[in-house]
Amino acid sequence: MNLRDLVILVADPSSYISMLIHGMLRGFGSNKILEVRNSNGVLQTLMGQKIDIMICDMHLPPHGGLSLTRAIRGKTDNEHRTMPILIMSSDSREATIKRARDAGANMVIAKPISPASLYDRLSWIAFNPRKFVDTATYFGPDRRFKIEGYPGGVGRRAGDKEVEIGAESGPALAQDDIDNLFSSVQTGQD
Amino acid sequence: MAKGKRPKSGAHKPGAQKRSPSVVAPPIADGGDGETAKSHKRRPASPPARLFPVDTRFQQMARRSGGVPRDQAIERAQKALEGVKPAFEEFLEREVTGLAEMVKKVEAGQDEPGWIETATFRARQLRDSSGSLDYELVSFIAGSLCELLDSIEAGGECSMESIVCHVDALMLARQKSYRRMKPEQVPELTKGLQRVVKHVTV
Numbered sequence: 001m002n003l004r005d006l007v008i009l010v011a012d013p014s015s016y017i018s019m020l021i022h023g024m025l026r027g028f029g030s031n032k033i034l035e036v037r038n039s040n041g042v043l044q045t046l047m048g049q050k051i052d053i054m055i056c057d058m059h060l061p062p063h064g065g066l067s068l069t070r071a072i073r074g075k076t077d078n079e080h081r082t083m084p085i086l087i088m089s090s091d092s093r094e095a096t097i098k099r100a101r102d103a104g105a106n107m108v109i110a111k112p113i114s115p116a117s118l119y120d121r122l123s124w125i126a127f128n129p130r131k132f133v134d135t136a137t138y139f140g141p142d143r144r145f146k147i148e149g150y151p152g153g154v155g156r157r158a159g160d161k162e163v164e165i166g167a168e169s170g171p172a173l174a175q176d177d178i179d180n181l182f183s184s185v186q187t188g189q190d
Numbered sequence: 191m192a193k194g195k196r197p198k199s200g201a202h203k204p205g206a207q208k209r210s211p212s213v214v215a216p217p218i219a220d221g222g223d224g225e226t227a228k229s230h231k232r233r234p235a236s237p238p239a240r241l242f243p244v245d246t247r248f249q250q251m252a253r254r255s256g257g258v259p260r261d262q263a264i265e266r267a268q269k270a271l272e273g274v275k276p277a278f279e280e281f282l283e284r285e286v287t288g289l290a291e292m293v294k295k296v297e298a299g300q301d302e303p304g305w306i307e308t309a310t311f312r313a314r315q316l317r318d319s320s321g322s323l324d325y326e327l328v329s330f331i332a333g334s335l336c337e338l339l340d341s342i343e344a345g346g347e348c349s350m351e352s353i354v355c356h357v358d359a360l361m362l363a364r365q366k367s368y369r370r371m372k373p374e375q376v377p378e379l380t381k382g383l384q385r386v387v388k389h390v391t392v
Contacts, residue, residue: 002257006248014315021324022276027267029258052248059314082244090318090336111320112329115267119260126252134240142241190332 001123003030007049010035010064011042011056012088018112021055024115028122037061038070046072046080053110053125057098058089065089066103073104078161081139082132084125088113090172104140106130110175117175220306271323278323279369285316286360293357297350308340309353316360330373331359334383352386359383 001098012018018035025033034051036042038061045051056065069085072078087100090111100108107121130141228363258266289312317332335356342348359379362368373380 001252001260001263002254003252004257006251013311014318016315016319017322020271020274020319023270024267025257027265027270050247052246052251063277082246084248085248090314090333093337111318114322115264115271115317119264119267122252126249129243129249131241131247132244134242136237141244 001028001119001126003122006030006052007032007034009042009051009054009056010043011037011054011060011068013037013041013057013059013061021113021118024113027115028119037127039063039071041074042068043071043179046078048179051083052078053084053122055086055088057111058091058096066105069100069103069105069140077122086121086125092175092178094173094177097173097178101143102138104138106141108178110173110178135156140164233345247251275323278319278325282316282320282325282369286357286364287311288312289316290357290361293350293353297354306342306348310336310343312363313339325369327363327368327371327373327376328360330380331356331363331383334387335360337387338390341387347390349390355386356383371380 003025008025010018010021010025010033012021012035013036018037022033022035034045036045042054042056042060056068058065062070065087069087072080072083072085075081077184084106085104087108088106088111089100089108092108093109097108101184106125109121133140133142171179257263289309292302292305292309294298294307302308313332313335317329320332321329335353338349338352338356339374362379363371368376
């Protein structure tokens with residue numbers, strides 16, 4: 001994957017997290033990375049220049065990354081309407097992932113982010129372009145798709161170890177399950 | 191009489207009309223069988239869905255040759271993360287101390303507007319950054335604190351005791367001897383925090 005000269009917008013309220021993502025992207029060969037802390041910053045940036053991909057936090061203030069995604073996808077006279085959007089979320093419950101998918105996100109990546117998981121999701125977006133769907137209630141990437149595996153990719157992240165600490169506190173999903181949820185519409189499971 | 195020529199009984203009743211097989215009975219609009227009426231309701235016509243291919247500049251450019259191979263890209267990214275670890279320990283110290291001071295003020299009854307939001311932001315930042323940098327114990331404790339604070343933000347019980355318990359755990363985990371530990375190396379601590387969260391959030 002060649003990220004050179006592609007403009008990547010990292011939208012996260014935390015400057016520290018942005019700095020970590022920035023470092024990872026630099027390692028991948030990216031040389032044009034912009035950072036913003038809120039939705040207004042995103043919208044201003046989009047008005048001022050062409051952005052090739054946005055990596056956006058689910059909790060981006062003030063209204064969250066999903067509202068922002070819906071706004072970008074919903075605005076008809078917007079040159080960024082089909083821009084790839086990768087949502088970062090520490091909340092990996094099934095309902096949350098489905099909301100991201102239905103807002104028009106291309107992919108969801110679970111926080112904390114590892115270099116391998118970020119690389120593989122970017123790579124998947126790059127090498128598996130999806131058709132867009134335009135209906136009265138949805139505009140975004142076709143939600144019916146199947147992940148056949150990442151290009152040379154990994155399965156679970158290195159951090160997803162089998163740690164038995166106690167009872168499971170909630171139905172959080174592993175990254176693989178998050179990815180698979182994007183294909184559930186096709187198989188009639190949604 | 192031949193079987194096929196037997197007249198239908200209804201045809202002999204007075205007033206019975208013979209229907210042409212090509213005529214379909216109109217749907218019952220109202221007053222008829224509810225189920226039938228429902229099944230004949232027509233939905234307002236919606237515009238058809240449009241499906242179209244999109245090949246963005248990102249996709250076109252990212253597929254160019256000459257990129258960094260995956261293994262090398264990940265290795266370089268890992269190195270970049272290694273490079274920020276010394277600074278992270280200062281950040282960890284600063285964030286945990288800041289969190290502890292704020293919670294202390296709230297406990298003492300001082301007015302700290304928006305402290306829940308600030309604490310949540312700090313806890314999320316700690317959880318996500320320490321997770322990416324493999325400070326697993328810190329990430330675990332901060333994650334548990336996030337769960338607690340999310341529950342308070344959602345209208346759950348605000349148990350200062352539980353918050354202080356988590357902040358104390360973070361104060362311990364930031365110490366040199368603990369900061370690189372994994373949660374399973376301190377099971378009493380991790381199980382204790384889980385019990386606290388479960389007690390407050392259930």
